[in-house]
Amino acid sequence: xxxKVADQLVxxxxxxxxxxxxxxxxxxxxxxxxxxxxxxxxxWIHMRHEESGAFAAAAEAELNGIACCAGSSGPGHVHLINxxxxxxxxxxxxxxxxxxxxxxxxxxxxxxxxxxxxxxxDCSGYNQMAVxxxxxxxxxxxxxxxxxxxxxxxxxxxxGDVAAGPCAESPGASGPLPSHSLYRPLDxxxxxxxxxxxxxxxxxxxxxxxxxxxxxxxxxLAALLKAPVAYTFKAKMEVxxxxxxEVGMTGLLGLPSAYTAMxxxxxxxxxxxxxxxxxxxxQECRIAQVDLRPERIGRRARVELGLAGxxxxxxxxxxxxxxERSGSSFLxxxxxxxxxxxxxxxxxxxxxxxxxxIAPEYVATLIxxxxxxxxxxTVDTGMCCVWGARYLRATxxxxxxxxxxxxxxANALPMAIGAALARPGQEVVALCGDGGFTxxxxxxxxxxxxxxxxxxxxxxxRSLGMVKLEMEVAGLPDWQTDMCNPDFEMIARAMGxxxxxxxxxxxxxxxxxEAFDTPGPVLVSVQTDPNALAMxxxxxxxxxxGFALAMTKLILSGRxxxxxxxxxxxxxxxxxxx
Numbered sequence: 001x002x003x004k005v006a007d008q009l010v011x012x013x014x015x016x017x018x019x020x021x022x023x024x025x026x027x028x029x030x031x032x033x034x035x036x037x038x039x040x041x042x043x044w045i046h047m048r049h050e051e052s053g054a055f056a057a058a059a060e061a062e063l064n065g066i067a068c069c070a071g072s073s074g075p076g077h078v079h080l081i082n083x084x085x086x087x088x089x090x091x092x093x094x095x096x097x098x099x100x101x102x103x104x105x106x107x108x109x110x111x112x113x114x115x116x117x118x119x120x121x122d123c124s125g126y127n128q129m130a131v132x133x134x135x136x137x138x139x140x141x142x143x144x145x146x147x148x149x150x151x152x153x154x155x156x157x158x159x160g161d162v163a164a165g166p167c168a169e170s171p172g173a174s175g176p177l178p179s180h181s182l183y184r185p186l187d188x189x190x191x192x193x194x195x196x197x198x199x200x201x202x203x204x205x206x207x208x209x210x211x212x213x214x215x216x217x218x219x220x221l222a223a224l225l226k227a228p229v230a231y232t233f234k235a236k237m238e239v240x241x242x243x244x245x246e247v248g249m250t251g252l253l254g255l256p257s258a259y260t261a262m263x264x265x266x267x268x269x270x271x272x273x274x275x276x277x278x279x280x281x282x283q284e285c286r287i288a289q290v291d292l293r294p295e296r297i298g299r300r301a302r303v304e305l306g307l308a309g310x311x312x313x314x315x316x317x318x319x320x321x322x323x324e325r326s327g328s329s330f331l332x333x334x335x336x337x338x339x340x341x342x343x344x345x346x347x348x349x350x351x352x353x354x355x356x357x358i359a360p361e362y363v364a365t366l367i368x369x370x371x372x373x374x375x376x377x378t379v380d381t382g383m384c385c386v387w388g389a390r391y392l393r394a395t396x397x398x399x400x401x402x403x404x405x406x407x408x409x410a411n412a413l414p415m416a417i418g419a420a421l422a423r424p425g426q427e428v429v430a431l432c433g434d435g436g437f438t439x440x441x442x443x444x445x446x447x448x449x450x451x452x453x454x455x456x457x458x459x460x461x462r463s464l465g466m467v468k469l470e471m472e473v474a475g476l477p478d479w480q481t482d483m484c485n486p487d488f489e490m491i492a493r494a495m496g497x498x499x500x501x502x503x504x505x506x507x508x509x510x511x512x513x514e515a516f517d518t519p520g521p522v523l524v525s526v527q528t529d530p531n532a533l534a535m536x537x538x539x540x541x542x543x544x545x546g547f548a549l550a551m552t553k554l555i556l557s558g559r560x561x562x563x564x565x566x567x568x569x570x571x572x573x574x575x576x577x578x
Contacts, residue, residue, distance in 0.1 A: 022053030028160030054083020059418030074112025125152030210272015
């Protein structure tokens with residue numbers, strides 16, 4: 001028998017640079033699975049849940065440029081959707097194979113029949129169904145080209161009977177065609193920006209992940225303009241290192257220093273950022289924005305000058321047009337604020353907590369010191385994001401992955417799987433919340449099966465910490481946020497993973513050191529303080545009022561002990577508020 005469509009799929013994605021398919025086999029995917037087995041080029045990564053597979057693919061794509069996941073008919077590809085939303089919103093080049101029921105059964109209400117075009121429409125940039133081999137031969141290269149160059153999710157619906165049938169040749173290209181080009185504004189537009197810069201006295205630079213490749217240019221620009229540099233969470237590892245002008249992050253997880261620098265400036269330069277929290281952006285200063293995707297310019301702030309272009313290419317052309325400034329009073333003031341804040345954060349992190357209520361800030365500083373300079377961190381949405389944002393330092397070689405745009409729970413564990421497979425020579429550390437960890441707990445088995453040396457640290461605070469805080473600042477007593485957790489160490493050991501539990505702050509460093517020194521996968525469950533709060537960079541009066549109201553309601557409902565515990569746990573943050 002000649003080559004099947006499933007064989008063509010495997011050959012094509014291998015040429016495109018894809019080395020893994022994250023999936024659960026079965027039903028309409030069996031032909032693809034068998035093609036992978038026979039080819040021996042691409043590895044089938046047997047996940048325990050398709051959502052985990054999509055998250056893992058997103059992580060691999062972010063690190064290596066492209067990845068693939070798959071789901072079998074009906075429930076299998078429905079499970080992909082949450083992870084694909086995350087990949088799509090994070091601009092990850094992910095190819096998703098949504099296999100379906102036999103094509104001659106479409107529209108009959110067949111067993112497990114779904115409509116992939118409708119299902120994936122909002123979480124993909126390319127979304128097509130191949131019902132003939134000739135269609136598939138043309139669609140697959142187009143999907144890959146789209147995923148690579150537009151950095152979005154591309155979905156191909158593939159009926160099981162089509163996958164099993166003989167392949168056809170495409171009249172077009174057989175795979176994605178690499179292309180790299182300069183992309184920057186015209187010189188006249190750059191001169192406009194140079195004029196804006198020349199007329200400003202206090203300039204702040206705010207970088208997003210779009211400035212990833214422009215670290216040196218950003219530092220050079222800041223040196224010329226004597227401008228502080230703030231950044232988004234997603235850009236932290238790309239911008240912070242070797243940057244004497246950085247003043248930290250802003251946003252819900254950020255620091256007052258970055259917020260102050262942005263709001264005290266008279267010109268704000270937004271470089272490669274689609275920062276979603278417009279309430280943290282200033283309204284009174286002039287704003288210029290540079291972005292690779294011009295449709296994003298001006299949708300978050302009152303931008304006066306918008307320039308379409310790659311940040312690195314744009315700054316390389318702009319910098320020769322600028323004169324170096326002599327006065328640095330504005331920069332000096334912002335750096336002083338930042339240094340004082342870092343000192344305060346160090347004091348906060350030095351408070352270890354008590355038995356069964358270890359300070360999460362302290363745990364994060366230990367992880368930062370024990371992890372290698374090239375570690376890849378994955379962080380769960382919620383409080384783990386806060387501790388990662390504030391206490392994990394950039395080195396220029398470290399990376400941090402999370403569900404920063406989609407904000408999904410349960411991403412850290414599966415992203416660690418994708419990261420470990422994408423970069424087998426680098427250390428991978430997953431910072432998991434107990435809520436997110438238990439959602440996709442089954443893929444611990446994948447870590448064991450694939451022999452991935454991931455270090456998993458569970459911040460076991462027995463609660464949905466961020467949700468609890470959200471409710472309290474809204475004036476609501478926290479309700480249904482408590483977690484009834486199993487013994488994570490015992491679960492890890494049952495799975496074949498070395499496990500530890502830490503409930504004594506005096507032993508935290510010793511246990512984490514042993515865990516990081518242990519070969520292979522390791523899980524550490526740390527009993528952290530459920531009442532530890534994350535203070536945002538700007539505390540609104542409404543938030544203070546809401547929090548006080550929530551505490552009052554707790555007292556009136558007989559939960560006085562929780563109010564006292566919250567107060568005791570957060571006395572260390574008073575300096576931040578002052």
